[in-house]
Structures are given as C-alpha cells and as structure tokens.
Amino acid sequence: MPRQTKYEGESAPLAPLFGLAGLGFAALIVAGNLILIPAGLPRPGAAIGDVLAFFANSKGALGLASALTPFAWVLSALFGAGAVQVLWRSERDRGGAWALAGFAGVLLQNAAFTGVVALRLALAATPDSSAALGLWALHNALFTLNGTFLALALTGLSLGGLQAGLIPRWHCRLGLSSAALLFGSATLTPWIIDRPGPLGLLGLVGWLLWVVWIAVYSLTLARRPAAPAPC
Incomplete structure (x- = not known):
C-alpha cells in the first residue's frame, strides 16, 4: 500500500460541484437499479423465455431507467475530471499518473455501459427470439466485462x-x-454468463462497494472549501 501524505493538491474552485456530480451519479445508478430489479430484470444466464417476457412486458420501467443514464454518464465524467483536477499537482510533483488512469477507467466505463443500455433498448424492440438470444448474450458479456473499467477507475x-x-x-x-x-468477475465472464450461480455475487458485491466508495469520495470533494475567485 503506498504511503499516505498530507494533502497538497491543486486549488480547485469547482471541487464542491464535482463532488455533488459524483453524489448525483451514485444516486442515479442506484435509482436505475431500484426501477429495473423490482421489475424483474433477468440475471446473466437467465432462460431466453424469461428474458423475452421481461423486455416485452417492462418497457415502461426500461424506458424510465434508460432515460436516467445520459445524466449519469455526464455526472460521472464531471466527477472523474474533478478528482483529476484536485489531485493533479500532487501527481505532477511525484511523476505519477494514477488519477489519469482512474479517469480513463471512468470514461471507458461510460462507453461500455452505453453499449449495455443500447442492447437493452434493442432487446425491447426485438420480438424475434433468435435475434434476442444473440443480443442478450452480447449484453451479458459486455455488462460483466465492464467490471474491468470500474476496477481501473477504483484503483487509479x-x-x-x-x-x-x-x-x-x-x-x-x-x-x-x-x-x-x-476485476475477478470480469475475468470469469465466460462462466458467469453461462448460467446463474454464486460467481455472479462477485460483481454484485464489488458493485455495492463501488457505490459506497464513490459516494464517500464525492463527499470528500464536496466538503473541500472552494478557492476564492481571483480579483
């Protein structure tokens, strides 16, 4: 574990705003899951009949959850950019790049989850079971592999x-x-998407910890006093 030093980061007038953006992101992703999970969103490896039934009968819940995601992506990008700004002087003085690696993970996670949401919307518009089978398999693979980018953001x-x-x-x-x-969940993607089982709990527990982590990180940024504006 690297040594912790006294904070000597960059003056960041917008740090509280970036912190609020992170809190907004955490709230939106939790809200999206509170909409989809009670509606019956199938787990990776679910039978295609259950998948077709969900996407045929839950278009309202799916549409509402999907409408939240563009706002969530914008807020997560603002959070990542704000963290980089706050950490930049310390990183530069040490010759480090952990914050930039973390920001890259945030952006890649946004891109990957764009594909996940797009595949869900495509499934809702696809009555053909043979086409839905392929779309669902791709959705599950991309959803699980997305843990790689979350892991990069968390680590950096x-x-x-x-x-x-x-x-x-x-x-x-x-x-x-x-x-x-x-990351462990992402490496086990072929087995996780093959059938429902305990391996899927790796990603679930990791995701719950990620939500707590980003909420606390966001509060840290939000509580930093804004630097005075130059005269």
Whole structure:
C-alpha cells in the first residue's frame, strides 16, 4: 500500500460541484437499479423465455431507467475530471499518473455501459427470439466485462487519492477491494454468463462497494472549501 501524505493538491474552485456530480451519479445508478430489479430484470444466464417476457412486458420501467443514464454518464465524467483536477499537482510533483488512469477507467466505463443500455433498448424492440438470444448474450458479456473499467477507475483514483493525502487508508482499501472483486468477475465472464450461480455475487458485491466508495469520495470533494475567485 503506498504511503499516505498530507494533502497538497491543486486549488480547485469547482471541487464542491464535482463532488455533488459524483453524489448525483451514485444516486442515479442506484435509482436505475431500484426501477429495473423490482421489475424483474433477468440475471446473466437467465432462460431466453424469461428474458423475452421481461423486455416485452417492462418497457415502461426500461424506458424510465434508460432515460436516467445520459445524466449519469455526464455526472460521472464531471466527477472523474474533478478528482483529476484536485489531485493533479500532487501527481505532477511525484511523476505519477494514477488519477489519469482512474479517469480513463471512468470514461471507458461510460462507453461500455452505453453499449449495455443500447442492447437493452434493442432487446425491447426485438420480438424475434433468435435475434434476442444473440443480443442478450452480447449484453451479458459486455455488462460483466465492464467490471474491468470500474476496477481501473477504483484503483487509479484510490491510489492517487491516498498518495496525495486526499482520502484515508481505509477508503483506499475499500476501493481496492471493490476493484479486485469487479476485476475477478470480469475475468470469469465466460462462466458467469453461462448460467446463474454464486460467481455472479462477485460483481454484485464489488458493485455495492463501488457505490459506497464513490459516494464517500464525492463527499470528500464536496466538503473541500472552494478557492476564492481571483480579483
């Protein structure tokens, strides 16, 4: 574990705004799941009959959850950019790039989940079971592999934040634990998407830890006093 130092990061007048963006992102992704899971969103490996029934009968819930996602992607990008801004001086002085690696993970996660949401909308518009079978398999693979990018975001911003003294050691450990679970889930994608089972819990627990991690990180940014505007 890298040594933690006293925080000496970049002056960031918009840090509280970026922190609020992260909190908004966390709230939106939780809200999206609270809409889809009670509606019966199938787990990876579910029977195609259950998949077709969900996408045929839950278009309202799917449409509402999908409408939230563009806002979530914008807010997560703002959060990542804000974290980089706050950590940049410390990273530059050390010759490090953990924050940039974490920001890359945030952007790649947005891109991957765009594909996930697009595939869900395509499934809702596809009555043909043979076509739906292929779309669902692609959805499951992309959804599970997305853990790779979440792990990159968690690792980069956790280590960058710890080395800069922005976050405490326990918060870094939380992020690294979540990253390990999500990355492990991604490497086991062929088995997870083959059939429902306990392996899918790796990604679920990792995702729950990710939500807690980003909420705490966002609060850290939101509580930083804004720098005074230049005269």
